[in-house]
Amino acid sequence: MNKLSNQRAWWLVVPVVILVAFNALIPLMTVVNYSVQETFGNNQFFWHGVGWFEQVLKSERFHASLLRQLAFTAMILLIEVPLGIAVALCMPRKGPWVSVCLVLMALPLLIPWNVVGAMWNIFALPDIGLLGKMINSLGIDYNFTQQPVAAWATTVLMDVWHWTSLVVLLTYAGLCSIPDAYYQAARIDGASGWAVFRFIQLPKLNRVLTIAILLRFMDSFMIYTEPFVLTGGGPGNTTTFLSIDLVKIALGQFDLGPAAAMSLIYFMVVLLVCWIFYTAMMRNEGQS
């Protein structure tokens, strides 16, 4: 083997290195920098070790918002995934209604997040909003700006309205890719509707559902804009999810150290879950 001593090819990777540096490395290292130091302004820094991490991990406030976040994400997944599959199964597979259904489904996805928040805020106001007024006129005491349960219900409903479509569209695409021959074969075998779903459709949807769940997990776990506009994290702290809490600490209280430590922990949690999904997906890939 002849080894060439010419090293000029390294210059070719410089643009990528610069891009990645400004895009990811430098911002991330800034956060890491803040998370291990104490600062009182004037660009003066003092080494603080893992103190901020200890403080965040032990703080009840962090535990509470993490718990709220997990509960919210779990609720979202439990509602949106089965609902999305059900809607996709009901959608027509051919005919003129296909495009109508697809456009209707895609509509919520096209609305900007802060607009969704504002829309639902007005929609659900107990005195003037269509939804809020209606619920109250049914005799149910409903005010999402004051009742924690009502605030949660409204936030979850808003997210379901906004994002179930994503699961529907992904599932629908998965369903459309199943050859007709599978359904014929199932009919010849005398398989019931449930058996067709359980043994043909669900296994064939395996991959696309993994992606749908992953996307919905990440989005809902990092949700900020919609609840911020809708409830502002209230009443009290009841809908203060992780990212809302993070912004409060970093910008509201200007506690840069704890905020940076919390960001990194937050980042690690998301990364961990993504890694678990990725591994699971790769294992499935080997099977089917």
Add this chain to the structure above:
Amino acid sequence: MAIELKGVSKKVGADTHIYPTDLRLEKDAFNVLLGTTLSGKTTLLRLMAGLEPPGEGEIWFNGENVTGVPVQKRSVSMVYQQFINYPNFTVYDNIASPLKVQGVSKSETRQRVEAMASLLKLDPFLGRHPAELSGGQQQRIAIARALVKNSSLVLLDEPLANLDYKLREELRDEMPKLFADSGATVVYTTTEPLEALMLGGFTATLHEGAVSQYGPTTSCYRNPLNLISAKVFSDPPINTAQVDKRGDRFYLDDTVSWIAPAKIRGLRDQTYTVGFRPHHLTLNDQKSETVQIQGTVEVAELSGSETVVHLNVRGNNWVSESSGIHPFDIGQQTDVYMQIAHCMYFDQDQMMVQN
């Protein structure tokens, strides 16, 4: 008695997929439906299976009118061009799945699945999933699933089309043997005349939604009823030309003529269509009776041991197939020899005249 179509037709919207068809397939035999893509093979299979109701007509099976009977109440199994298996079942569970629906006992299931697996050479793979096996093995699973049911009608819709050459040949050789002992009536569709010949049994030729002939495969090949059957059952395509019969000779034009075979010498003088297969138009003079004609080479394909030449002969596009390697230039003039003993003659209704 076997499956019988009585005046069955199928229209989808304004398109006629199947023209009124009467067809009675041989019982307990290997039946091949031969036709090009879109000739209606799959539609006929779906009608036989009961996956689709016929537009008109009746379908009888073993002396029973089954026209309106839903597919799951019939004794039918089907194998498709795509390899259809349950993706998250093991090979064993896949083969056992029809028995499970039928409510067969566990011990009998095991016995039947294992017998089927060894017949189809799947025994080493019973614990694996379909996706871990080759295309040929996946199709073997589907065939095993169709066979294990013991249905009286097995439908195979181009089962070898998605396999590569080697696997296709291997499975095709086994095919008639696999079904010989099953006692089932088998219907097998294909687009390839050669495949039909190799499978043997009986063949129905299908063209644009109509069955043009049905009978034992070799006799369909040797004695096509009409020009359409002859065309469907020939690959490369059959050569044809208009010829005039005057007295006891056929005239291609004023310079090329040959004597009519004794049996048809008495036919009326008129225009006929002559048809002969490419391997009866050779580049070298055969010992049999031939007619020598000159043609212009348009394409020459050389394979390992054969030469296929596309020629323009007096305005007719003909294909010649000869053994040996004969290189040609495009546009070159060459003599070809037509074996008149193998010529078929069709009248103006495209029906074959008695030969």
